[in-house]
Amino acid sequence: MQTTLDYAVFQDHGYRGLYGGLGAKDIHVHKNLKKSQKILDHMGSTELAANLFRATQTEEKLRRDGVHGKQQANQTHFEVGGKVRDTIRELGGTMPEALPTPKTSIRHLAKESKKPEG
Template sequence: MMNNIFERIKRLDDDGREYWSSRQLAAALEYADYRNFENVMESAIEACKNSGQPVPDHFVEVTEMIELAKGAHREVKTVYLSRYACYLIIQSADPRKDVVALGHSYFALQTRRQELEDDRRLQLCQEIKEHNKSLASAAKQAGVVQPIDYAIFQNYGYQGLYGGLKKQDIHRRKGLKKSQDILDHMGSEELAANLFRATQTESKLKRDGVDNKDAANRIHFAVGKKIRQTIAEFGNTMPEDLPTPSDSIKQLETRRKKEQKALRRRNDPASQTKGEEG
């Protein structure tokens, strides 16, 4: 299919995040003169600002070396574009071109998929944090009282679900900094598995009337292991092998707040005027 051209020119950085080169995108969209494409890009940058998104997150200016005739090379200014940036560019490009219509379909679909994944992550992360409170309460009733005991209890659950990996092992595998929480850096599939682990462990602790921490630890491990076995039976990816999202939950929350603030500003001319006067 023709729209595969956008997939073919997609690049990945060292962290596995996708991006596109403005030079290659301009060529794909049949802009013979890059200066005309820069005008389109400026409109997209303005749209990015109006949406409340931080422009540097989506439009990154760099210098690239291009090859000229007879093996010569020259440095040119290029912009590395996120998927969202490409989507905004497509919105501003010449709609009469067939390739622009195809690009709109490609980037709109990809952008919508990412939005849905972000929504799922935000919802699941909130749910698991709430259920972890209930799990902690159930564990306390089972004799897991001290903070060190609860940390051990949690690790039993992770070890069952992650094939022997403890929380710190998962943290290290994801390449996170010491202050970063592993839950904030899980995709929706991984979060869902951990939510199921938490809810089922809580239910079993209460149902069985567990009254000692050793039994609680064994149950947490067994529940995690059973969920892992189910994942394997379905032929799905093990939790530790699932990709780590490029944006954390905290980054998504910050972005949503900015988007909501920008939307309120656009829908309330009085507040916009007040901001300009200030």
């Protein structure tokens, strides 16, 4: 059975791999977010794409390799995040933690686009 805490720990491992050791709390501070704000809502397209790639590749690897157990899943997520980071570095890209945080969150933009004009 997976709890909310288990999921948070799992996500944190993925972030630590992709962000060179920074966990969710570190990223929150780095982006100057309030406690209620979600990290994924405050990413530009490049950073969001790296995180989506990390998540999808981890999911595929867990399934493909038949990974069982929280500890092994967490380690796999960390490793996949690290591989995505390595690829960004090899391509000469900007590390996720060095990318700018958009001034307006994705959630705010979505709300604004649903408001009737006039």
